[in-house]
Amino acid sequence: MPTIxxxxxxxxxxxxxxxxxxxxxxxxxxxxxxxxxxxxxxxDPMGGPLAPVYVSADGGDTWVLRSVVPGNADPGGTGDIxxxxxxxxxxxxxxxxxxxxxxxxVLRAADVTSDAPMEVLVDRAAVHNxxxxxxxxxxxxxxxxxxxxxxxGNNDGDHQPHxxxxxxxxxxxxGHGAFRSVQVDQxxxxxxxxxxxxxALHPDGTVYTAFESWSDFxxxxxxxxxxxxxxxxxxxxxxxxxxxxxxxxxxxxxxxAAGRRVRFNVKAATLGQERTGADLSIAVDPTDSGTxxxxxxxxxxxxxxxxxxxxVRRSTDRGQTWAPARADLVNAKNPALAINADGLVGLVxxxxxxxxxxxxxxxxxxxxxxxxxxxLHQAPGDVPKAPPGALPYLGDYIRMVAVGRxxxxxxxxxxxxxxxxxxxxxxxxxxxxxxxxxLLDLDGVSRVPPSLDPFFFxxxx
Amino acid sequence: xxxxxxxxxxGDLAALVxxxxxxxxxxxxxxxxxxxxxxxxxxxDARTAVVAVTEVLHAPNGFRRLAGSEVTVRLAADASPxxxxxxxxxxxxxxxxxxxxxxxxxxxxxxDAVQQHVSMAATTADEMPLSSVQRTIREEDLAAHAxxxxxxxxxxxxxxxxxxxxxxxxxxxHWWRAALDVSIVEAGDVAPGxxxxxxPSSGDRRWLHVPKPAPGQEALWLLHATTGELAAEAPFQLxxxxxxxxxxxxxxxxxxx
Numbered sequence: 001m002p003t004i005x006x007x008x009x010x011x012x013x014x015x016x017x018x019x020x021x022x023x024x025x026x027x028x029x030x031x032x033x034x035x036x037x038x039x040x041x042x043x044d045p046m047g048g049p050l051a052p053v054y055v056s057a058d059g060g061d062t063w064v065l066r067s068v069v070p071g072n073a074d075p076g077g078t079g080d081i082x083x084x085x086x087x088x089x090x091x092x093x094x095x096x097x098x099x100x101x102x103x104x105x106v107l108r109a110a111d112v113t114s115d116a117p118m119e120v121l122v123d124r125a126a127v128h129n130x131x132x133x134x135x136x137x138x139x140x141x142x143x144x145x146x147x148x149x150x151x152x153g154n155n156d157g158d159h160q161p162h163x164x165x166x167x168x169x170x171x172x173x174x175g176h177g178a179f180r181s182v183q184v185d186q187x188x189x190x191x192x193x194x195x196x197x198x199x200a201l202h203p204d205g206t207v208y209t210a211f212e213s214w215s216d217f218x219x220x221x222x223x224x225x226x227x228x229x230x231x232x233x234x235x236x237x238x239x240x241x242x243x244x245x246x247x248x249x250x251x252x253x254x255x256x257a258a259g260r261r262v263r264f265n266v267k268a269a270t271l272g273q274e275r276t277g278a279d280l281s282i283a284v285d286p287t288d289s290g291t292x293x294x295x296x297x298x299x300x301x302x303x304x305x306x307x308x309x310x311x312v313r314r315s316t317d318r319g320q321t322w323a324p325a326r327a328d329l330v331n332a333k334n335p336a337l338a339i340n341a342d343g344l345v346g347l348v349x350x351x352x353x354x355x356x357x358x359x360x361x362x363x364x365x366x367x368x369x370x371x372x373x374x375x376l377h378q379a380p381g382d383v384p385k386a387p388p389g390a391l392p393y394l395g396d397y398i399r400m401v402a403v404g405r406x407x408x409x410x411x412x413x414x415x416x417x418x419x420x421x422x423x424x425x426x427x428x429x430x431x432x433x434x435x436x437x438x439l440l441d442l443d444g445v446s447r448v449p450p451s452l453d454p455f456f457f458x459x460x461x
Numbered sequence: 462x463x464x465x466x467x468x469x470x471x472g473d474l475a476a477l478v479x480x481x482x483x484x485x486x487x488x489x490x491x492x493x494x495x496x497x498x499x500x501x502x503x504x505x506d507a508r509t510a511v512v513a514v515t516e517v518l519h520a521p522n523g524f525r526r527l528a529g530s531e532v533t534v535r536l537a538a539d540a541s542p543x544x545x546x547x548x549x550x551x552x553x554x555x556x557x558x559x560x561x562x563x564x565x566x567x568x569x570x571x572x573d574a575v576q577q578h579v580s581m582a583a584t585t586a587d588e589m590p591l592s593s594v595q596r597t598i599r600e601e602d603l604a605a606h607a608x609x610x611x612x613x614x615x616x617x618x619x620x621x622x623x624x625x626x627x628x629x630x631x632x633x634x635h636w637w638r639a640a641l642d643v644s645i646v647e648a649g650d651v652a653p654g655x656x657x658x659x660x661p662s663s664g665d666r667r668w669l670h671v672p673k674p675a676p677g678q679e680a681l682w683l684l685h686a687t688t689g690e691l692a693a694e695a696p697f698q699l700x701x702x703x704x705x706x707x708x709x710x711x712x713x714x715x716x717x718x
Contacts, residue, residue, distance in 0.1 A: 011558045014523060015523075018523070064558060066499075129633055131631060155630075163629075265631050391663075392631075443526040
């Protein structure tokens with residue numbers, strides 16, 4: 001019988017924390033799923049020069065915070081951050097926007113339990129606002145020796161208008177990885193690409209990317225296509241991501257949806273304190289590299305123009321044609337897809353309805369016809385209050401990964417200790433009184449106001 | 462420690478507080494041990510100690526209620542060894558945050574060396590014994606920051622407008638231009654009267670803490686010369702969280718300089 005656990009990963013030593021620890025990310029060591037690394041917009045607790053990561057050695061039951069990431073801005077912490085473990089050897093790769101200077105950096109840590117700062121492999125200046133480095137690590141064997149093949153999706157303004165980019169290293173474990181920057185948007189007459197560039201990697205060498213290609217941006221409204229590209233040789237060829245051609249114009253990159261419109265980088269009342277504009281996820285079936293799922297958000301559907309609608313589609317022919325795989329979700333965001341070793345598809349998302357944020361996990365084994373659904377968290381959308389004008393609120397992304405038959409994920413949410421907010425249960429490490437619904441400081445007595453914490457979840461098969 | 466231990470010299474204490482974000486007095490309960498699985502004893506076991514915190518001297522907000530807890534301290538390489546029962550004032554930075562706190566010792570004073578501050582704190586509104594030292598450091602930092610800017614003025618916000626530069630990024634600053642009516646020029650090549658200043662209106666995390674001028678707001682402004690293509694939009698810009706201060710800080714600034 002599958003089980004689900006949810007853990008507030010804020011350690012007890014940070015019981016006095018009141019920061020908005022949003023936009024979380026997660027990596028699971030495939031060789032040892034008890035070892036996990038999580039990230040969020042968590043500042044160094046003592047204002048030091050390095051930003052922290054959360055590390056668990058016991059499958060997510062307990063976590064410690066270590067500051068090892070270059071560029072902690074006081075009081076802001078790091079900029080965007082994502083993480084991925086290599087398939088073998090335990091090396092962790094991290095993509096960040098440095099909190100001090102905004103540079104895009106790719107980092108490496110040979111040992112996630114070390115106090116040593118992560119090593120900088122790539123440093124790209126912030127002049128043209130690089131964005132959302134998204135790390136996915138794979139592996140290959142060359143002459144009997146394992147190599148870490150690392151992909152970092154990002155939005156690189158240097159490549160404007162074709163800014164959707166994937167930095168690829170065929171051997172990231174050694175030296176600085178010799179990362180190569182690949183433009184994945186090859187369609188003409190574009191103005192820019194949206195911030196998220198997501199990657200789905202299959203063990204047979206098939207690698208998909210998904211991005212949002214903007215054709216117009218005026219009056220805060222973006223018109224964009226949702227595009228998927230594919231490379232059948234791990235993107236380790238001279239001209240990668242040419243293996244999926246659009247069925248209409250023949251250009252590399254199949255348009256999954258065209259002419260979608262959305263208000264970009266603005267708060268919409270329908271999403272409470274959160275902004276709209278750029279939500280995207282893609283996952284490939286580990287049992288069949290021809291089956292791939294995608295989820296994104298735009299302004300199509302809903303009942304009022306400001307509704308933000310989450311769409312889910314599936315392809316069974318290597319990305320050439322796509323069909324709806326789930327009913328649209330209105331005023332939902334942060335889709336995260338993953339597919340386990342049985343082909344079971346997981347979708348987690350966050351939805352605002354009736355002034356409540358709900359984080360839900362759905363699993364389907366039949367292409368979306370039926371689903372097992374769980375509410376992981378639900379809480380008032382106006383608690384805590386973000387500072388005036390502050391964005392994002394919950395964050396521009398969350399993450400879920402599958403290792404074997406298990407799903408592991410992370411989301412940010414209101415940390416009020418109320419069992420009614422966690423229908424599948426929850427464990428806190430920080431001091432909390434679930435009877436009075438109060439967070440408590442290090443002394444176990446003084447009250448601490450609610451804030452946003454990262455919550456880990458694990459669905460064990 | 463003997464009762465005749467002298468109070469720490471003000472300069473030494475300030476240097477310690479500047480380097481170390483967390484200071485506390487405590488009593489050693491274990492040597493060569495750890496209260497945190499994430500801080501294994503090192504090769505030299507005696508360089509790690511568990512200290513029961515009796516009093517927080519200065520700390521970031523989240524650690525002000527640490528008294529009563531045990532903290533694992535990785536001792537400074539050049540510090541004298543400790544024995545169970547020793548008391549001292551420890552000046553530290555964070556190392557690991559788990560079920561307990563692990564810190565790195567950056568400096569140590571005899572417990573009595575800070576007694577004067579502890580006694581004084583009981584008679585003031587200060588939240589912690591070394592709050593006054595931290596205040597002095599902040600004033601020094603403000604003076605140093607002002608010294609790195611290109612103009613320091615007292616001025617009132619009399620206009621705000623969007624510079625309207627296209628941006629495709631969530632993290633773009635979204636520059637606005639503020640018109641300031643300058644009443645006092647403390648430093649820089651500025652004349653009293655109207656000047657213009659760019660500021661990032663974006664509430665994105667990258668820019669959230671940079672001041673956003675509000676209509677009619679009078680403040681002490683620390684201004685940076687605008688460079689590059691932005692210089693055509695306004696001669697100055699706001700870039701740092703400390704670039705706006707209450708007008709009353711002008712006196713503090715003058716004293717610090």
